[in-house]
Amino acid sequence: MSDVPILVAEGVTKHYGARLGCRDVGFELWPGEVLAVVGESGSGKTTLLNCLSARLRPTTGSIRYRMRDGAMRDLYTLEEAERRRLMRTDWGFVHQNPADGLRMTVSAGANVGERLMALGERHYGHIRDTALSWLERVEVATDRIDDDPRGFSGGMRQRLQIARNLVTRPRLVFMDEPTGGLDVSVQARLLDLLRGLVGELGMAVVIVTHDLAVARLLSDRMLVMKDGRVVESGLTDRVLDDPHAPYTQLLVSSILQA
Amino acid sequence: MTTPRLAVRDVAKSFTMHLRDGICLRVLDGVTFTVAPGECVVLGGPSGAGKSSILKIVYGNYAADAGAIVVDGGQGGLDLATATPRAVLAARHATIGYVSQFLRVVPRVAARDIVAEPLILRGIDRDEATDRAEALLARLNLPARLWSLPPATFSGGEQQRINVARGFIARYPLLLLDEPTASLDAANRAVVVDLIREAKTEGGSFLGIFHDEAVRDAVADRVIDVTHFTPATP
Amino acid sequence: MTAPAYNFAYLDEQTKRMIRRAILKAVAIPGYQVSFASREMPMPYGWGTGGVQVTAAVIGPDDVLKVIDQGADDTTNAVSIRAFFAKVADVATTTRTEEATIIQTRHRIPEAPLHEGQILVYQVPIPEPLRFLEPRETETRTLHALEEYGLVHVKLYEDIARHGHIATTYAYPVMVEGRYVMDPSPIPKFDNPKMDHSPALQLFGAGREKRIYAIPPYAQVVSLDFEDHPFEVQTFADPCALCGATGVYLDEVILDDRGGRMFVCSDTDYCEGRRGEAEA
Numbered sequence: 099m100s101d102v103p104i105l106v107a108e109g110v111t112k113h114y115g116a117r118l119g120c121r122d123v124g125f126e127l128w129p130g131e132v133l134a135v136v137g138e139s140g141s142g143k144t145t146l147l148n149c150l151s152a153r154l155r156p157t158t159g160s161i162r163y164r165m166r167d168g169a170m171r172d173l174y175t176l177e178e179a180e181r182r183r184l185m186r187t188d189w190g191f192v193h194q195n196p197a198d199g200l201r202m203t204v205s206a207g208a209n210v211g212e213r214l215m216a217l218g219e220r221h222y223g224h225i226r227d228t229a230l231s232w233l234e235r236v237e238v239a240t241d242r243i244d245d246d247p248r249g250f251s252g253g254m255r256q257r258l259q260i261a262r263n264l265v266t267r268p269r270l271v272f273m274d275e276p277t278g279g280l281d282v283s284v285q286a287r288l289l290d291l292l293r294g295l296v297g298e299l300g301m302a303v304v305i306v307t308h309d310l311a312v313a314r315l316l317s318d319r320m321l322v323m324k325d326g327r328v329v330e331s332g333l334t335d336r337v338l339d340d341p342h343a344p345y346t347q348l349l350v351s352s353i354l355q356a
Numbered sequence: 357m358t359t360p361r362l363a364v365r366d367v368a369k370s371f372t373m374h375l376r377d378g379i380c381l382r383v384l385d386g387v388t389f390t391v392a393p394g395e396c397v398v399l400g401g402p403s404g405a406g407k408s409s410i411l412k413i414v415y416g417n418y419a420a421d422a423g424a425i426v427v428d429g430g431q432g433g434l435d436l437a438t439a440t441p442r443a444v445l446a447a448r449h450a451t452i453g454y455v456s457q458f459l460r461v462v463p464r465v466a467a468r469d470i471v472a473e474p475l476i477l478r479g480i481d482r483d484e485a486t487d488r489a490e491a492l493l494a495r496l497n498l499p500a501r502l503w504s505l506p507p508a509t510f511s512g513g514e515q516q517r518i519n520v521a522r523g524f525i526a527r528y529p530l531l532l533l534d535e536p537t538a539s540l541d542a543a544n545r546a547v548v549v550d551l552i553r554e555a556k557t558e559g560g561s562f563l564g565i566f567h568d569e570a571v572r573d574a575v576a577d578r579v580i581d582v583t584h585f586t587p588a589t590p
Numbered sequence: 591m592t593a594p595a596y597n598f599a600y601l602d603e604q605t606k607r608m609i610r611r612a613i614l615k616a617v618a619i620p621g622y623q624v625s626f627a628s629r630e631m632p633m634p635y636g637w638g639t640g641g642v643q644v645t646a647a648v649i650g651p652d653d654v655l656k657v658i659d660q661g662a663d664d665t666t667n668a669v670s671i672r673a674f675f676a677k678v679a680d681v682a683t684t685t686r687t688e689e690a691t692i693i694q695t696r697h698r699i700p701e702a703p704l705h706e707g708q709i710l711v712y713q714v715p716i717p718e719p720l721r722f723l724e725p726r727e728t729e730t731r732t733l734h735a736l737e738e739y740g741l742v743h744v745k746l747y748e749d750i751a752r753h754g755h756i757a758t759t760y761a762y763p764v765m766v767e768g769r770y771v772m773d774p775s776p777i778p779k780f781d782n783p784k785m786d787h788s789p790a791l792q793l794f795g796a797g798r799e800k801r802i803y804a805i806p807p808y809a810q811v812v813s814l815d816f817e818d819h820p821f822e823v824q825t826f827a828d829p830c831a832l833c834g835a836t837g838v839y840l841d842e843v844i845l846d847d848r849g850g851r852m853f854v855c856s857d858t859d860y861c862e863g864r865r866g867e868a869e870a
Binding site (some may be wrong): 343 | 373374412417418435441442462475
């Protein structure tokens with residue numbers, strides 16, 4: 099385990115005019131750690147995710163990231179070129195709707211290979227082999243490599259989006275409701291796949307979800323958000339088994355026991 | 357005197373039920389005991405006395421309201437009551453294992469992989485981890501044809517054996533056992549007793565709940581009556 | 591005589607200055623697309639309005655103009671643009687590549703080597719090489735600014751995945767001076783190597799899209815490819831049926847409705863020159 103955090107958020111606050119997105123959120127995330135941010139719609143969890151992933155400048159507060167050279171850098175003082183390079187190499191972002199994260203008109207192979215080509219890989223055979231092995235890993239039939247994702251099911255598209263993000267072995271992956279909008283059985287398969295990949299690749303993950311079962315299965319730690327603030331945080335099973343905040347107790351008591 | 361593996365001191369636990377007008381249930385008070393290296397301490401008392409709660413507090417599932425829970429796996433003591441979540445995770449990785457009563461089934465993961473996972477997370481080679489997992493499952497008489505299947509459809513006894521194997525494979529310095537033999541037949545109960553005895557000779561410590569008196573008598577060095585820790589009714 | 595109703599070369603002096611400034615900037619930043627205030631011209635978009643404005647901005651009374659369309663001097667587009675400048679600038683025109691000081695072109699680079707002092711003006715329909723995968727102009731500009739060119743290879747990858755080889759045969763993307771990826775206009779990729787280290791100045795004008803870009807003389811122009819699928823130009827099995835030339839770009843000519851056809855030089859001036867030499 100590493101002794102230095104990979105991501106440090108301090109006092110992250112975002113206002114949309116007079117309206118509050120999130121207020122005074124702070125935490126540290128270490129390599130290999132999965133942090134779930136849970137809360138209902140409008141709780142500010144997506145605002146927080148966008149701030150953390152350098153997509154939305156917070157009104158106040160800082161978010162620092164440990165670059166591959168070990169230096170801690172404030173995300174919002176990075177040059178745009180550096181920020182974009184992070185986003186396509188060191189980071190991944192898995193959108194709830196796969197169409198937001200995929201190129202729908204190019205083949206599955208090119209979707210997976212794009213990041214490699216962006217990094218300067220110029221050997222078609224290598225790119226294709228890598229794409230094939232990633233399709234296999236995310237359980238997309240390899241004979242679909244030349245098909246574009248418009249013909250894929252929702253679950254397949256989501257698995258393709260994951261492969262497209264993980265192909266560069268990112269150190270930090272953001273996920274926004276990655277299982278939302280999928281059938282329950284498809285969700286289970288995806289969760290299982292994610293759990294395996296996260297363990298295997300040792301990446302840090304910030305996952306936003308309203309589904310406590312997803313948080314329990316994937317995450318080590320949790321932040322519970324309500325009205326833009328963190329109302330409770332801690333070890334995932336501690337928060338779920340021994341919730342302290344009234345809102346967390348309400349959330350936990352509201353889930354159907356399977 | 358050697359440093360205890362686990363030293364619990366003056367731990368209290370209550371639950372505030374915000375959804376029920378904020379009533380406060382006090383379940384434990386003044387919990388104090390130690391577990392020495394190589395010792396098996398059994399929590400005794402009627403159901404509802406708080407035995408499982410003590411295990412969950414030691415493992416970190418429940419937050420203690422007060423007191424200290426110092427665990428020492430050999431790298432110096434860590435007070436779990438005040439440790440950061442990250443430190444608790446590290447202790448779970450290296451020092452404290454937990455065999456719960458029921459297996460939390462992960463869909464689509466094969467039995468042998470569930471058992472081998474703690475070793476793989478410690479960086480042990482996958483083949484070696486798998487070999488050790490299979491050896492342990494064989495010892496617990498789980499038929500080899502089940503090893504490659506996900507345990508979701510297994511019987512209670514089969515699932516419990518996977519749970520036991522997953523807990524014992526990593527040789528945690530401190531293993532918490534919550535009724536590990538409840539759904540096992542006599543032969544497999546005997547295997548679990550042997551596993552505990554073997555681990556003890558190597559310095560492994562145990563804190564457990566056993567309703568089966570024969571098993572308890574076979575493994576327990578001491579029995580702690582948890583009714584001593586029941587809070588005085590206000 | 592220049593018709594009195596027209597300024598020299600049709601455009602007013604202020605407009606020509608504005609275009610020249612854009613051209614100078616384009617020359618200074620090889621391969622970079624410079625915006626300019628494209629004017630309405632007395633011809634429809636798609637007929638070379640961008641190229642005509644560039645030519646109008648650089649042409650002088652002593653210039654000799656050649657205009658080709660698909661390599662030919664005698665197609666409608668070429669004839670009308672040549673006639674246009676003969677009328678509004680009173681310049682000499684030619685079909686001879688060697689004699690021309692300015693060559694405006696659509697779809698070809700002449701076969702005869704260009705020399706220093708010549709200007710090749712390309713008519714460009716879509717100047718943005720990343721447009722096929724990225725519709726947002728704000729994003730393509732950022733991609734150019736930050737040299738994020740993975741998308742170009744995505745397109746080439748798709749070609750190989752679908753056809754077994756890079757099937758892009760015209761408007762084949764190039765990297766200019768190791769910095770900007772550029773669309774060479776819809777010339778056949780056969781002509782791409784001629785752009786590299788050319789002694790002539792190459793100017794590109796897109797009228798509808800309001801962009802000018804340039805390759806200064808002797809600039810490096812590299813056609814993009816994969817290590818295991820290197821850039822290759824088209825080859826033709828037979829020589830030109832009229833002049834016997836090999837190693838030139840050929841057009842297919844249908845002779846009848848019974849499948850009769852022949853392949854002849856697309857560059858009519860080059861073909862005629864060779865035939866003239868053979869007769870002499």
